[in-house]
Structures are given as structure tokens and as C-alpha cells.
Amino acid sequence: MNDEVQERQEKKATSRTALAFGITALASIGLAVTYWFGGQEQIEGSLLAVALGGLGFGFVQVAKHLLPQGPYVEDREALPSSDEDEAAFAADFEQGEGWLSRRGFLLKMLGLAGGAIGIAALFPIRSLGPNPGQSLFRTKWRRGSLVVDEQGEPVAVDTLDVGGALTVFPEGHLEVEDSQTILIRLSREDVVTRPGRELWGPEGYVGFSKVCTHAGCPVGLYQQQFKKLLCPCHQSTFSVPDGAQPTFGPATRSLPQLPLMVDDEGMLRARSDYTEPVGPGFWDRGT
Amino acid sequence: MPNTAPDRQSVTKRSPYTRAEIDDLVAYVASLGPGPPIPDVHNPPGDLQEGGELYLDNCAACHSAAGNGGALSVGRDAPTLHGATPVEVAEAVRTGPGNMPVFGRGTFTSQQVNSIVRYVEYLKKPQDPGGLSLGLVGPITEGLVAILVGLGALMLITRWIEPPAMREEPPE
Numbered sequence: 001m002n003d004e005v006q007e008r009q010e011k012k013a014t015s016r017t018a019l020a021f022g023i024t025a026l027a028s029i030g031l032a033v034t035y036w037f038g039g040q041e042q043i044e045g046s047l048l049a050v051a052l053g054g055l056g057f058g059f060v061q062v063a064k065h066l067l068p069q070g071p072y073v074e075d076r077e078a079l080p081s082s083d084e085d086e087a088a089f090a091a092d093f094e095q096g097e098g099w100l101s102r103r104g105f106l107l108k109m110l111g112l113a114g115g116a117i118g119i120a121a122l123f124p125i126r127s128l129g130p131n132p133g134q135s136l137f138r139t140k141w142r143r144g145s146l147v148v149d150e151q152g153e154p155v156a157v158d159t160l161d162v163g164g165a166l167t168v169f170p171e172g173h174l175e176v177e178d179s180q181t182i183l184i185r186l187s188r189e190d191v192v193t194r195p196g197r198e199l200w201g202p203e204g205y206v207g208f209s210k211v212c213t214h215a216g217c218p219v220g221l222y223q224q225q226f227k228k229l230l231c232p233c234h235q236s237t238f239s240v241p242d243g244a245q246p247t248f249g250p251a252t253r254s255l256p257q258l259p260l261m262v263d264d265e266g267m268l269r270a271r272s273d274y275t276e277p278v279g280p281g282f283w284d285r286g287t
Numbered sequence: 288m289p290n291t292a293p294d295r296q297s298v299t300k301r302s303p304y305t306r307a308e309i310d311d312l313v314a315y316v317a318s319l320g321p322g323p324p325i326p327d328v329h330n331p332p333g334d335l336q337e338g339g340e341l342y343l344d345n346c347a348a349c350h351s352a353a354g355n356g357g358a359l360s361v362g363r364d365a366p367t368l369h370g371a372t373p374v375e376v377a378e379a380v381r382t383g384p385g386n387m388p389v390f391g392r393g394t395f396t397s398q399q400v401n402s403i404v405r406y407v408e409y410l411k412k413p414q415d416p417g418g419l420s421l422g423l424v425g426p427i428t429e430g431l432v433a434i435l436v437g438l439g440a441l442m443l444i445t446r447w448i449e450p451p452a453m454r455e456e457p458p459e
Contacts, residue, residue: 060447060448063448063450064448064450069450070450150344156393158393159393159394160389160391160393160394161383161389161390161391161393161394162389163383163388163389164383164388164389164390164391164394165388166345166394167344167345184388218348220348220349221348221349221359221365222388223359223360223361223363223386224383224385224386224387224388224389225385225386226360226361226386228360228361230359230360232357235358235360237360248360
């Protein structure tokens with residue numbers, strides 16, 4: 001390969017690399033702007049991919065076309081290095097140094113790309129706040145909350161047949177994840193799952209938090225024949241007649257039970273909020 | 288039917304009875320007391336969109352969003368719905384066979400059951416705007432594609448990164 005051809009190729013590779021680093025800088029700015037104006041996951045992900053892809057493409061161009069190429073063979077010889085080796089090392093080093101000093105423009109573009117990525121990465125720090133406060137300890141259930149299904153229809157005492165199950169929410173708070181409750185009718189008689197819960201299961205209705213105490217998945221699979229609730233994520237299994245005590249799988253705590261009552265019009269209502277925090281454990285949950 | 292034991296998983300098999308014998312059995316059992324009638328799955332007609340919402344809320348947890356069924360605990364599984372007739376689907380919703388919960392008249396109206404039936408029928412041949420559905424059975428087929436296509440692409444990129452000079456055999 002003669003020098004003229006090589007020089008032309010290096011020039012092309014240089015402009016490709018500069019273009020790639022420039023694209024990285026633009027995509028990083030776009031990422032920061034997108035995040036600032038509310039964010040959109042697909043766009044943010046694509047911009048991050050373009051930014052990192054441009055950086056990678058530029059590095060490969062430098063490695064393939066601009067840096068000196070091998071293969072290099074080093075004979076196994078006695079230490080210390082011979083004079084020729086030292087001279088050869090110095091020559092190689094100076095060759096690389098020469099490249100660095102000749103490509104100041106590329107280094108500046110690399111600095112711009114790296115700086116833009118670094119600054120864009122600072123923005124998501126804002127997502128660490130605010131402090132959750134009491135929100136992990138309470139749900140939207142209150143004393144007297146009307147029990148409604150996913151369409152917002154109130155649940156009456158004759159809505160479920162024995163063996164039926166329904167996902168319910170407190171009235172006015174549909175789609176609030178930590179308040180979703182699985183309502184099961186075990187019998188036509190009042191059901192007591194544990195001592196101290198004598199009034200919680202009127203007419204055979206029991207309600208349990210649908211948020212798994214292991215990792216927070218919706219415990220939506222009710223096996224009517226065995227009266228077991230099954231979590232689809234990690235197969236935690238809860239025995240409903242025993243107060244949703246875990247009998248299998250990684251969950252160690254029972255699903256919290258929602259105290260229920262039947263009002264004068266035969267509608268199901270909550271006696272109170274859950275008496276313990278729902279869902280997986282967290283740092284200051286207590287026991 | 289018939290089940291080999293009450294605590295076994297129910298499986299579909301050839302009935303040992305003729306159609307006439309089944310009708311006679313049904314007539315006799317019906318004479319013993321009132322029970323739910325065989326649902327009329329076309330009257331009133333179901334609504335596909337409502338059926339989809341009800342299906343995702345109430346059925347998809349066990350039978351999967353695509354109707355392929357899935358595993359339960361105690362060695363049981365929720366069967367695929369692709370082999371069930373519309374009347375079988377409606378009957379199962381109303382009576383809750385095996386481990387399936389019961390969805391009575393207080394939970395779903397006849398019209399809502401018919402909507403679910405219509406959606407289950409739709410799931411047998413659903414629109415798939417995402418392209419190749421890979422059977423919608425989850426990580427087995429999708430993992431295979433990820434390994435073959437994803438790792439294949441990574442190998443090609445690895446080859447592209449390598450400078451041409453490095454591909455030559457080093458001299459002796």
C-alpha cells in the first residue's frame with residue numbers, strides 16, 4: 001500500500017470518527033433534553049444507544065485505521081532489553097505520540113462526547129427523591145371504603161358465589177397498585193382466619209392484599225380446590241383459610257388481610273386500612 | 288371425564304359414552320335439582336373489546352395473556368384455551384371446574400360471559416402487529432431466538448472490530 005492511498009484512507013477514517021463522536025454529543029444533549037421535558041423511555045433508550053454506539057464506532061475506526069497495525073512478534077530474550085529493543089520501543093512510542101499531537105481535533109471531539117455523556121448522566125439524580133414518608137405504611141383503604149371491582153362497580157354480598165374470586169379496589173382509587181385486593185368467597189358463613197380477626201370475614205368473604213410480600217408481583221392465581229393463592233413470578237403459595245400464610249416459595253410473610261364488613265344495604269365495605277404495610281419489606285418497615 | 292381420582296388434574300379424553308347416553312345422564316342429573324343451564328354463547332352477542340378487558344382482569348393470570356395456559360401449584364396446571372369450544376369456555380366460567388374460581392351471575396352478566404367467550408375465540412388466531420409471535424409461550428422460543436440472532440450479531444460485530452492485519456497468521 002503506497003503512502004498516498006494510506007493517507008487518503010486515514011483522512012476518511014478521521015472524518016468518520018469525528019462524525020461518530022459528534023453524533024454521540026448530539027444524542028447525549030437530546031437525552032438530557034428529553035429527560036428534562038418529562039421523559040419517554042423508548043426515545044431515551046434509543047438516544048442512549050446512539051450515544052454509546054457512536055462512541056464505540058469511533059473507537060473502532062481509530063483502532064482499525066489510525067493506530068499502527070500489527071501483528072507484532074516479540075522474541076523471548078534475556079533481560080534487560082537490548083539497545084535495539086529500547087530504540088524500537090522509543091520509536092513506537094514516538095509514533096503514537098506523533099499521532100496524538102497530529103489528531104488534536106479528534107481529541108477535542110472525544111472530550112466533547114465524553115463530557116456530554118457525563119453531564120447527561122447527572123440529570124437522573126433528580127429521580128432519587130422525594131422521600132416516601134408514610135406512603136409505604138398506608139394504602140387508600142379507609143374505615144368505610146366501599147369495595148368496588150376493576151370497572152368501579154360496588155361489590156354486594158351476593159356478588160360472588162362460593163369459590164369465586166375478584167380483584168377489588170377502594171371506591172375512587174381504581175388502579176392504585178398498593179390498594180389492590182383479592183376478594184375471595186370461602187363459604188356462606190362468617191370466616192375467621194386467625195384469632196383477633198373474628199369480624200373480618202363476613203358471609204364468607206375474605207380480602208387479602210394482592211401485592212406479594214416477596215417481590216411485589218400481583219398474587220392473582222386463586223386455586224379454588226385447594227384454597228391457595230399463587231404468585232406467578234416466583235411460585236410463592238399462600239393458604240387462604242389460614243390468613244394467607246405462605247406454604248411454599250420465597251415469600252416469608254403472610255399477605256395482609258383487609259378487615260371487611262357488610263353495611264345496611266348489603267354492600268361490602270372496609271373496616272379500616274390494612275393493619276400492616278402491604279407488599280415486600282423495606283428498610284424501616286419494622287418486623 | 289371421567290376423572291381417575293378426585294384429586295387428579297382433569298385431562299381431556301375420549302368419552303366412553305355416546306352422545307345419547309350423555310344426554311340421558313344430563314336429563315337425569317337435571318331432574319335431581321336446579322342447576323345452572325347450558326349457557327347460550329351467542330345471545331346476547333359478546334363485545335370483543337369488553338371481553339379482552341375482562342379476560343385480562345380475570346383469566347390471564349392463570350391461562351396467560353395469549354390463552355396458552357400455565358402452571359399452578361400442587362402439581363396442577365391451567366389448561367390451554369385453544370382447544371375449548373365456546374360453550375365449554377362459558378360453562379367453565381360459570382361452574383369453576385377443578386381449581387378454577389366460580390364466576391357467577393353476580394360477577395359477570397350473560398353478556399359479559401359471551402364477551403369473554405368471543406375474546407377466547409379471537410385468541411385462537413389473534414392479530415399480531417409485532418410480527419412473528421413465536422407461539423407466545425414465553426422464554427423458551429424467545430430465548431432460542433435471542434441466543435441465535437443476538438449472539439450471532441455479536442459475533443459479526445466482534446469480527447468487524449478486529450483489524451484486518453490481526454487476521455493473518457503470525458509468522459513463524
